Amino acid sequence: MIILGYESSCDETGVALVCTERGLLAHSLHSQIAMHRDYGGVVPELASRDHIQRVLPLTRQALDEARLTLQDVDAIAYTAGPGLAGALLVGASVAQSIAWALGLPAIPVHHLEGHLLSPLLATPAPDFPFVALLVSGGHTQLMKVEGVGRYELLGETLDDAAGEAFDKSAKLLGLGYPGGPALSRLAQQGDPAAFDLPRPMLHSPDLDFSFSGLKTAVLTRLKALEGQAGGLTESQRADLAASTEAAIVDVLGGKAIKAMKRSGLKRLVVAGGVGANRLLRQRLVDDMKKLGGEVYFPPLDLCTDNGAMIAFAAAQRVRAGLVDLADRGHAFTVRPRWDLHEQAAPAEA
Template identity: 45%
Template sequence: MLILAIESSCDDTAAAVIEPENRILSSVISSQDEIHVRFGGIVPELASRRHIEMIRPVVHQALAQAGVKLEDIDLIAATQGPGLVGSLLVGFTFAKALALVNNLPCVGVDHMAAHLLSCLLEAQQPSFPYTALIVSGGNTSLFAVEDPLTFTRLGRTRDDAAGEAFDKVAKLLDLGYPGGPEISRLATSGNPHTFAFPRARLSKESLDFSFSGLKTSVAACVHKLKKTDRTLPIPDICASFQEAVVDVLVDKTLAACARTGYRSVVIGGGVAANPRLRQALSNRCTEEGLQLFMPSPALCTDNAAMIGIAGYYQFLSGRFVDADSDAYSRSPLN
């Protein structure tokens, strides 16, 4: 069985072809960073227009790289939500039209569910059930994953998502967009103990996250340093900020594991590619005797291969979409 998957939830136009055995035959991603960098963030209207330009060539490239034709495809899967509605509609409508014209089944995939299942595309796969942390620019949430279709949310961010906090701090430090990778790079040469930025633990029982206070603390620190005419120790600020985020993410994830009793941990989402987070979570899981499963960095950021594997399980359960099905901006999982 061959699955053509399409992803357009935000600012990346992506398509992939996978097989049920979770082998990725092709994965193509067209980035829009060069469009949005001048604005310091994503401009939804510009993102939608770019998706319209790129959706057809990206799908054709994915089919060509996989060495297959559209006639060989057995299922089309596309992101149905959450995300920017204008962006979502481009990919989702294209997928529905393609399926209708070619008399193919079509499934709509929740973007967050795809992140929760992205590890199933790797050679080493977790067994169900497991505890999962999804951490990205739009979401920071903890889930109990019972099977490929059953997810129970344990905690979520109350304000900024972790990736959003990274981007806002990067903008504060004039590091450009997207800011997460640049903060991570600069942090490698900084001292994470230079600044004692706050860790928002919330209540003892809470598995929710809050990063707005941390962002405000970094802004206050930068403002104070600038008033003294000192050169900003940017690597130290980046390292200290990153460590504050990672500490909370790791602590909450381990607390969620204790609550579920599951011995496997999965991470996903764009921030899951952060080297410091991967190292810290790996160390803590080893100490606690837990198995950690991390998708490769290419499968952490938005991609269509993860949409394909999540779509496969939608197909097995008989959950199809029709021509009237609509995209949604907010996930029922969050």
């Protein structure tokens, strides 16, 4: 069975083709980073308009790469939420229109489930069950994953997500957009031990996170450095970037390992854009070796939002018997705010 998948929840337009037997066949992706850079962040109206311009050319590109036509497709999948309402509507309406025209089922997919299952596209892929660390610009969660649609929330951020902590700290340091990768590049030139920044909730008894206090600490330290004689030096800027990255990674790594010990599992999966961070990857690889376990990441080009993870998540739900392929009703809605368990619960009933 071949599934055509669409992702348009924020500032990436992704289209992909996945076969339930052969895996990923093709994927095409356009990032809007250059367009939003002048604004220092995503402008929802511009994002929606750009998705409209990109979605059909990317569909043709993916089909050509896979050497397929729309007549070879058996189902259409799309991100139904969470995300920006206007952006979600572009992908959803295109997916539902194609499905209606071809008489195919349309499969709404939760954006986080796409991220959660994306490491299964890697080689080797993890087996169930595993603990997942979801880290992105909008989400930081620890989940226990027993199987497709069977998720238990272990902990989550109480305020800012890890990606927000990266981006907001980068903005304070005067770095470009997107801030996370820019801060990580600068951090490679600095000393991570130069500044003693807080590790919020690192030693709390639960598995929750908090990053807003770290951002405040970076601002306080930055103002002090700028107020010194001669102002902030480039060396100090790099040191502050390195210290900030180290603090975020310490919290993510510490909580992830605590979750592994409590669960008794030996497989850790990391997904979401922050999962591409070099320091976080190395930290978790080293820590999991000490535990006698393994850590799995999606391929680097599939860490950010993409259509492959949406088509793949739909394929996994089909294989698990969680999708009614006989349903040809094409009324739909998008859900800018959507708890992952609201999708999983009906499938478990």
